[in-house]
Amino acid sequence: MTTNQPSGSYELTVLLGLSFSAITDDLHRQLAKKGFDDVRPVHGFLFQRIAVKGATGNEIAEHLGVTKQxxxxxxxxxxxxxxxxxxxHPLDGRGKLVTLTERGWSCIRNTEEIFISIEQRYAAIVGEERMNMLKADLRRLVHTISDDSNPLRLRPVW
Amino acid sequence: MTTNQPSGSYELTVLLGLSFSAITDDLHRQLAKKGFDDVRPVHGFLFQRIAVKGATGNEIAEHLGVTKQxxxxxxxxxxxxxxxxxxxHPLDGRGKLVTLTERGWSCIRNTEEIFISIEQRYAAIVGEERMNMLKADLRRLVHTISDDSNPLRLRPVW
DNA sequence: CTAAATAGTCAATTAGATTGACAATAATTA
DNA sequence: TAATTATTGTCAATCTAATTGACTATTTAG
Incomplete structure (x- = not known):
């Protein structure tokens, strides 16, 4: 038994956790090399939220599942x-609209590229079909576990 | 497009993160109901390390990827x-041996049970075969992404 | 036998969140 | 319309869980 293949019922969870942290580690190592060495994973989820048309602070807090402070x-x-x-904010005198700068957009584009290369590295090994099955399985897994009283939210696990 | 199915190259990563945090959230909700409301996910990984034959503080620190302090x-x-x-420690006058108490063992047993029920809930939907494919895919994914310079380690992602 | 490495603890600091209080603005309703 | 209530964002204090650095006791290596 190795660390990579833990025994019994822990395995699925550990594999999910290892996969997620391995990918995000890889992403942020590569981002750092390209000069984006001052962003954390959570910032990526913030960027994702404001990319299309900006968002207010409260909307961002809601999206990330943290307090507005x-x-x-x-x-x-x-x-x-x-x-x-x-x-x-153009419509609400209380609010402010948060949007991406050019550097923010550049960070997003680089992130996209890196994610694509990571997925391709994997798809090249297991094939497109198997890759799509993996995603479909994960979608169902997420759907199975979550319910109305326990909404899905990406929060730090530790 | 819903939150559950983000677009493009983010999807695999988001699915992995959501799956992992959904499972650990579920686990700790159920553990709390059984009286184990004072443990965090990281404690489970600590328990796992000391279960078989105990471990020293340094070994635990190494296992968790944190400082010995x-x-x-x-x-x-x-x-x-x-x-x-x-x-x-029986063999080293400097060290101390950390082992599980009865309550610690009870927590581990309950965790095993809950993990099994979570996996079964999923396996009942997609079938054993598909479940094993999922695990095999994740093992390969983890193996593909990690390399010698970037060792696998379950760290908090945020 | 001495020097270097290792295990664990104490203390101070840091990062990143929390709760609580507040002013400005918007929305509701009497 | 005027008065009340709710919402947005900020300031301040606090909390948790980690960090770095300094140190003692013990073991291992030369």
Whole structure:
């Protein structure tokens, strides 16, 4: 028995956790090489939320499943590092609209490229068909486990 | 497009993250109902390491990928909550041997049961065969992504 | 026998979240 | 319309779980 193949009922969970952290580690190593060494995984999920048409602080907090204060701190950090910008909200005098800067967009594009290369590296080994089965299985797994009282949300696990 | 099926190259990663956090959330909700409301996911990985024949603090730190000071704090917490105990190491006067208490063993047994029921709930939907394919795919995925310079380790992702 | 490495602890610091309180603005309703 | 209520975002204090650094006791290597 190796660390890579834990015994019994732990295995599926450990495999899922290892896969997820291996991919995100790989992603952020490659991002760092391209100059994006000041972003964490959670920032990627924030970028994803504001990419299409921006979002308010509260919307971001809701998306990430953290308090608005935590989101606010994150937003300030990312603004200082030139990934996003805050403007007065055009429709709501209380709110601010958070959008991506050019550097933020560049980070997203690089992330896309890296994800594609990671998936391709895997698809090249197991084949497209098997890759699609894996995704389909994971979708069903997620769907099976979650229910209305326990909504899906990507939160840190530790 | 829903939150459950994000677009493009993010999908595999998001599915892996969602699966992992959904399972661990489910596990710890069920553990809490059975009275184990003072353990975190990382404690499960600690238990796993010391189950067979105990381990020293340094071995635990190595297993979890944290500093020995962090491991030491965790050990103290779990000792105070009666999951583990520290005895002088029989072979090394510097070290201490950390082992499970009866409560620790009980927590492990309950965890096993819950994992089995979660996996069965899924296997009942997709079938044994598909379940084994999923695991095999994940093993290969993990193996593909990791290499010698980037060893596998389950770390918090956020 | 001495020097270097290792196990564990104490203390201070850090990162990243939390809760609580608040002002400004918007929405509801009497 | 005026008064009440809810929402957005910020400031401040606190908490948790990790970190780095310094140290003692013990073991291993030369």
């Amino acid at each position: 935590a989101a606010s701190q994150m937003i300030e950090y990312l603004e200082q590092h030139d990934y996003i910008e805050r403007k007065p | 962090a491991a030491s704090q965790m050990i103290e917490y779990l000792e105070q909550h009666d999951y583990i105990e520290r005895k002088p």
